Amino acid sequence: MQKNVLLSAVDPLCDWYEKNKKQYPWREKRDAYRIWISEVMLQQTRTAAVIPYYERFLSAFPTVEALASAPDDLLMKLWEGLGYYSRARNLKKGAIQIMERFGGALPKTKAELKTIAGIGDYTAGAIASMAFFEPASAVDGNVLRVCMRLLGSDADISKEQTKRALAAMLDAVYPTGERAALFTEGLMELGEAVCIPGGEARCALCPLTELCEARAGGITHLLPAKSAKKPRKILERTLFIFQCGDRFGIRKRPESGLLAGLYEFPAEEAALSEKEASALLCSRGIAFSSLTPLGEATHIFTHLEWRMTGYLVTLEKEIDGLIFATREALSAVYALPSAFRFFKKAIEP
Ligand code: SF4
Numbered sequence: 504m505q506k507n508v509l510l511s512a513v514d515p516l517c518d519w520y521e522k523n524k525k526q527y528p529w530r531e532k533r534d535a536y537r538i539w540i541s542e543v544m545l546q547q548t549r550t551a552a553v554i555p556y557y558e559r560f561l562s563a564f565p566t567v568e569a570l571a572s573a574p575d576d577l578l579m580k581l582w583e584g585l586g587y588y589s590r591a592r593n594l595k596k597g598a599i600q601i602m603e604r605f606g607g608a609l610p611k612t613k614a615e616l617k618t619i620a621g622i623g624d625y626t627a628g629a630i631a632s633m634a635f636f637e638p639a640s641a642v643d644g645n646v647l648r649v650c651m652r653l654l655g656s657d658a659d660i661s662k663e664q665t666k667r668a669l670a671a672m673l674d675a676v677y678p679t680g681e682r683a684a685l686f687t688e689g690l691m692e693l694g695e696a697v698c699i700p701g702g703e704a705r706c707a708l709c710p711l712t713e714l715c716e717a718r719a720g721g722i723t724h725l726l727p728a729k730s731a732k733k734p735r736k737i738l739e740r741t742l743f744i745f746q747c748g749d750r751f752g753i754r755k756r757p758e759s760g761l762l763a764g765l766y767e768f769p770a771e772e773a774a775l776s777e778k779e780a781s782a783l784l785c786s787r788g789i790a791f792s793s794l795t796p797l798g799e800a801t802h803i804f805t806h807l808e809w810r811m812t813g814y815l816v817t818l819e820k821e822i823d824g825l826i827f828a829t830r831e832a833l834s835a836v837y838a839l840p841s842a843f844r845f846f847k848k849a850i851e852p
Contacts, residue, residue: 508653510676512711517682519710520689525696528557533684535609535634536567539597542629543590543621546643550695556585567607570598579765579838586841588765593621613639624670632687638677640670641687645694651727652698655716660727735808739774742813742846743784744797747820750827751850753837761804766837768813768846769825780814793817800845813846 524530527550529541540560544553560581564570573595582591597619601609609630610616616627628641640646647660650669658665678686697705702724706712717723745752745768753766775783781794797813821827828837830851839847 508714508716509650509672511714512653513676513678513682513686515710515714516689516693517678517685520685520692523696524688524692528554528561530688533634535611535630537561538630538634539609539622539626540594542626543594544585546590546626547587548585553585556581567598567601567609570595571602573598575764576836576838580836583838584841584844588762588838588840590621592763596620597622609634611635611637613637624666628670629687632677633684636680636683638674638679638683640673640677641691642666642670642673643691645698646673646690648700648727649690649694649698652704652717652723653711653715655720655722655726657726657728659730661729661732733806735803735806737808737810738772740809740811741771741773741775741780742768742811742843743770743780744768744813744815744846744850745791745818745822745825745827746815746850747818747827749829750821751830751833752818752822752825752827753833753839754825761807762840762842766826766839768843770811774810774812777814784816789816789818789822790820791816791818797846797849802842809842811842811846813849815850 527541529537531537541553541557544557544560548556563577563581564573575595578591578595579588582588585591600619601607605615610619611631612635613624613627613631616622616630617624622630625641625643628639631637631639632641642650644660647666647669650656650673651658651660658668660666677683693709693711697709699705704718704723706715706718706723709715709718712718715723717726743752752769754769756762756765756767758764771783777794777796784791784794793816795815795817797815800811800813802809802811826837833839833847
């Protein structure tokens with residue numbers, strides 16, 4: 504990989520970005536806290552989907568101090584549907600550390616930012632360059648794609664070594680002053696809007712066409728190179744949606760692991776037929792007046808796939824150990840992850 508192409512890309516990309524940048528709420532001012540929240544939300548989530556979440560989050564927690572003392576249930580509720588809930592928990596953990604160690608203001612260097620919980624190399628580089636103009640790279644999937652194509656490199660982007668090598672090359676050509684922010688933003692924007700994945704790069708709109716090795720070699724669709732992922736583990740689950748009057752039974756998941764601390768409908772780790780589901784409830788001494796199939800749904804996590812079957816079970820009395828909540832409370836108070844959306848919808852009147 505040679506860095507000259509990257510150096511030559513700096514000016515045209517910064518100029519292009521200034522003329523073409525999209526207006527997002529987190530771009531209204533260069534504020535480190537706002538950039539931090541938006542960057543964490545944007546990991547794994549599309550920009551359009553993030554905007555309403557970002558606005559609700561900022562109005563509930565407008566400062567580091569407010570986030571540090573956020574009630575956990577409210578924090579999770581505001582994150583409901585965004586997925587990867589550890590991001591929200593880490594934001595709060597990070598805010599507490601910023602209060603304790605930095606007097607409530609985010610530190611100004613990439614190195615110090617990386618000492619905060621949940622802030623990795625990418626987020627630290629994004630905040631340092633966009634809020635504080637540090638000439639520091641922020642390498643995420645978009646930036647990797649753009650740069651591997653520009654360089655015509657077939658290095659495997661799923662390898663840490665490739666990311667580190669690219670970060671070092673970018674650090675060596677980063678501009679100073681406000682252009683450090685423009686370069687980071689330009690790379691992100693180009694990756695999101697122009698140099699998009701698959702064979703669809705919009706090279707005719709790109710300010711770097713003349714420099715791009717992949718374009719010159721006609722190999723845009725082959726880059727970036729990425730080794731095949733391990734297949735996902737499949738887990739069969741049976742969900743019981745217990746209804747007693749106008750209330751539904753939910754429980755809190757354990758405080759660590761997948762969807763930690765969020766709420767869920769009780770479940771068994773097996774695909775149970777209607778007959779098997781009835782027999783299981785009877786064997787546990789749960790008295791019910793009806794059991795109705797609600798259908799099947801799949802939810803995909805990064806390394807895991809849940810295949811769920813759901814039953815609506817009508818009870819005479821509430822089951823000890825479960826929280827029974829109305830539909831309104833399920834929507835307004837308890838954070839039920841989107842994995843359960845299908846079944847939550849199925850019990851709507
Ligand atoms: S010319 Fe095409 S492939 Fe190269 S950086 Fe621009 S959009 Fe991407």
